[in-house]
Amino acid sequence: MAVDHLELVQFQQNPEPRCPVVLLLDTSGSMMGKPIAELNAGLKDFEQTLKSDALASLRVEVAVITFGGKVSVMDVVNGKGGIPFDAQQAFVTADRFQAPTLSADGETPMGEAVRQGLALIQERKNIYKQNSLDYFRPWIFLVTDGRPTDNGWEAAAEQAKQEEARKGVSFYAVGVEGADLKTLGRFSEDRPALKLKGLAFRELFMWLSKSLSSVANSQPGEQAPLPPVGWAQVDTSH
Amino acid sequence: MMGMDTWRVVGASSPGRTHDVQGVPCQDAHAYRVLEDGTLLVAVADGAGSAERAQDGAQNAVLCALAWLADALETGEPEDADGWRTLMADTFTVTREVIAAIADEADTPLREFSATLMCVVVTDIWLVVGQIGDGIVVTEERGELTVVVRPQRGEYANESAFLTMNNLLDYVAIEVTGRPPEAVAVTTDGLLRLAAKMPDVVPYGPFFAPLFAFAAGAADPCQAEIALASFLASERVRARTDDDTTLVLAVRDTWEPRPIAPTPSVAESLNGHRPSGEPETDGESFDTETEAAYEGEDGA
Numbered sequence: 001m002a003v004d005h006l007e008l009v010q011f012q013q014n015p016e017p018r019c020p021v022v023l024l025l026d027t028s029g030s031m032m033g034k035p036i037a038e039l040n041a042g043l044k045d046f047e048q049t050l051k052s053d054a055l056a057s058l059r060v061e062v063a064v065i066t067f068g069g070k071v072s073v074m075d076v077v078n079g080k081g082g083i084p085f086d087a088q089q090a091f092v093t094a095d096r097f098q099a100p101t102l103s104a105d106g107e108t109p110m111g112e113a114v115r116q117g118l119a120l121i122q123e124r125k126n127i128y129k130q131n132s133l134d135y136f137r138p139w140i141f142l143v144t145d146g147r148p149t150d151n152g153w154e155a156a157a158e159q160a161k162q163e164e165a166r167k168g169v170s171f172y173a174v175g176v177e178g179a180d181l182k183t184l185g186r187f188s189e190d191r192p193a194l195k196l197k198g199l200a201f202r203e204l205f206m207w208l209s210k211s212l213s214s215v216a217n218s219q220p221g222e223q224a225p226l227p228p229v230g231w232a233q234v235d236t237s238h
Numbered sequence: 239m240m241g242m243d244t245w246r247v248v249g250a251s252s253p254g255r256t257h258d259v260q261g262v263p264c265q266d267a268h269a270y271r272v273l274e275d276g277t278l279l280v281a282v283a284d285g286a287g288s289a290e291r292a293q294d295g296a297q298n299a300v301l302c303a304l305a306w307l308a309d310a311l312e313t314g315e316p317e318d319a320d321g322w323r324t325l326m327a328d329t330f331t332v333t334r335e336v337i338a339a340i341a342d343e344a345d346t347p348l349r350e351f352s353a354t355l356m357c358v359v360v361t362d363i364w365l366v367v368g369q370i371g372d373g374i375v376v377t378e379e380r381g382e383l384t385v386v387v388r389p390q391r392g393e394y395a396n397e398s399a400f401l402t403m404n405n406l407l408d409y410v411a412i413e414v415t416g417r418p419p420e421a422v423a424v425t426t427d428g429l430l431r432l433a434a435k436m437p438d439v440v441p442y443g444p445f446f447a448p449l450f451a452f453a454a455g456a457a458d459p460c461q462a463e464i465a466l467a468s469f470l471a472s473e474r475v476r477a478r479t480d481d482d483t484t485l486v487l488a489v490r491d492t493w494e495p496r497p498i499a500p501t502p503s504v505a506e507s508l509n510g511h512r513p514s515g516e517p518e519t520d521g522e523s524f525d526t527e528t529e530a531a532y533e534g535e536d537g538a
Contacts, residue, residue: 005452006469010444011432011478017395055480134395134437167393215396217480 017134019216020061020091020124021208022117024110026144026176027068031104035145035176035199042201043099049209050094056209057095059136059216063087063120067113069106073120076100085116087123108146111153114160114187117142121169136215141208142173142187143196147180157186164190174204174232194232203231245278248453248462249486252470254428254479262287265353266426266484267296269304277315278360279307280486282373284426286352286400291344295337295351299401302333303357315361319414322359326368326412329357334406352400354426356387360418360488367413370406372398373426373484374434376441377419378450381496383441384419387411389430398427421450421489428481443498451495453487 025039043064051057064074066081073090075083079098083089121138128135140160148156164171173184173193184193196204211226253264265285272278281300285292306329316322333355341348354371365386367375372389390399390411399409423446425433433445456462469475470483 003451003455005448005455006465008448008451009469010442010448012435012442012445014431014436132437136396137394 015131015133016055016058017136018061018093018128019056019059019136019138019212020063020121021139021141021212022120023062023064024113024117024140024142025064025066025102026108026110026146027066027102027104027106028108028146028149029068029105030108030145030178031068031176033104035201036102036104038199038201039143040099040101042205043102045202046205046209047094047097047099049206050097050212053209053213053216056213056216058093060094060212061091061124062094062097063090063092063117063124064100065090065113065117065120066102067109068104069109071109071112071116073116074100074102085120087120087127090120091124107149108144109150110142110144110146110148111150111156114140114142114153114156118156118159118163118169137167138169139212139215140169140171142171142184143176143201143204144173144184145176145178147183154186160187161189164188194229197231197233200231207231244276244491245272245488246453246456246459246491247272247278247280247486247488248456248459248466249280249484250463250467250470251482251484252467254481254483255476263293264482265292265296266428266482267293267300267353268424268484268486269300270486270488271304271308273308273311276362277311278358278422278488279304279311280356280358280422280424280488281307282356282424282426282484282486283401284354284371284373284428284482284484286354286398289352290350291341291346292351292353294340295353295402298337298340298351299333299353299355302336303329303355306332307357307359311359319364319416322364322366322414323412326357326359326366326414327407327410330355330368330370330401330406330410334401337402348402352402354398355401356424358422358424360422362418363416365413365415365418368410369412370399370401370403370410371427372430373424374430374439374441376423376425376433376446378421378423378446378498379417379419381498383443383446383498385434385439385441386413388439389427420493421453421487423449423488424484424486426482426484428479428483429475429485432475432478447495447498449485449487450489450493454489454493454495 066072073083074081076092079100117140163169171188175181176196181193247270249268251266268282270280281303283296283299285296337351356373357368359366367386369387372391375386377384391397434441
């Protein structure tokens with residue numbers, strides 16, 4: 001053959017599909033001291049681990065919402081707090097993610113945080129659609145050491161459940177020592193809330209980054225295998 | 239029969255990088271045959287990454303579908319589009335039954351054999367395509383590329399429909415047209431992002447044109463398949479996809495290369511036709527995992 005036609009084959013350029021995750025983090029007063037320090041260390045690990053996976057760092061998009069006294073969206077580009085509730089600014093791909101340093105104070109408006117998290121995801125999906133971007137099922141990852149103190153959290157829990165039932169989101173709830181796991185369980189039908197072993201935040205966030213890498217690297221029709229949950233306490237109550 | 243065109247066909251499947259690393263075999267499979275009267279048959283399947291026996295599912299699907307079609311056509315071709323539609327629907331039903339029997343025999347749930355399936359028949363009069371899942375069948379006619387059936391997927395990037403799903407025929411898309419093409423390419427989702435502009439699935443001319451030229455010039459079929467397989471396994475391709483890849487290329491002897499239209503048209507069928515079970519926007523009935531069709535839990 002005079003011409004090697006296979007050498008001439010060119011490839012279409014397509015943007016990477018996105019895998020959005022919203023971290024809903026309890027920064028209420030009871031997290032003060034060691035818990036918030038460990039949570040911050042965990043967030044730093046999360047940042048490093050995601051960045052070390054080339055594909056995941058381009059596909060995973062992170063937003064951080066805290067609830068301690070009030071509900072805030074963190075600026076995860078500059079690692080600071082307090083930006084508007086806007087899906088355009090709230091999410092950043094993992095390669096540009098800067099873990100914010102959180103401080104603890106106030107009550108636990110968990111219901112409002114969940115509502116805001118769901119709204120951000122919906123908005124983000126709309127942005128993907130407008131820009132013709134493919135995406136994976138979004139994750140909400142909630143970490144708390146208490147129970148919701150705001151009015152109407154039950155409705156937010158119901159909303160989360162419904163969104164999960166129609167496969168709009170995967171909802172994970174993790175309780176730190178002192179958390180009301182039974183109440184947390186009301187946010188998801190699909191998976192029970194898990195209890196964190198001691199203050200194993202770093203293990204928790206390592207697991208999360210590995211899980212998101214796994215999803216971001218998965219192929220159509222493929223169930224992303226998640227790593228074993230080493231950070232959770234085994235429930236021996238039944 | 240005299241005077242009929244015949245086909246040059248080249249096919250290859252190659253395991254993806256992820257599968258290499260995990261020691262998983264290639265879960266794509268393909269088969270093709272040109273009948274005596276010049277009718278082209280192609281079947282391509284992609285076993286679901288999450289299914290334990292995906293390779294067996296895909297392999298059996300293509301062999302069974304091809305054998306069933308060849309047998310049926312031996313007794314005579316359908317006379318009209320409806321007849322072809324029925325034949326294609328039967329092919330999917332029978333193939334699913336055969337795989338169900340294999341699963342039964344192996345005492346393994348059917349979902350462990352999950353695979354997509356695309357079947358193509360081209361006669362001198364008809365183009366018939368049956369498809370479940372997210373691969374693409376691309377035809378070329380006078381320099382114009384067409385995706386025959388929109389890849390079936392749901393809302394998310396890693397969702398697909400499978401041959402093993404319940405109510406299979408609700409999901410199988412069947413297209414019958416009286417415009418048989420001069421060239422056909424069938425590929426699984428592993429090459430989708432390289433071969434088409436996503437998410438609208440507009441086939442990419444500079445991808446397909448050299449491939450058709452390659453198939454047309456393939457004097458030695460065996461050599462050509464080796465060359466195609468090394469292309470699929472090349473660093474150039476692997477840098478862009480982690481998945482298993484498959485290409486089956488078929489061109490008529492009479493095919494001549496033409497410049498491919500700069501903006502390829504989207505098949506008319508894409509505007510109107512949807513298989514009855516395919517949701518309009520959200521992918522409720524589809525699933526990332528195989529869990530929608532079977533009750534299951536995804537991970538943690």
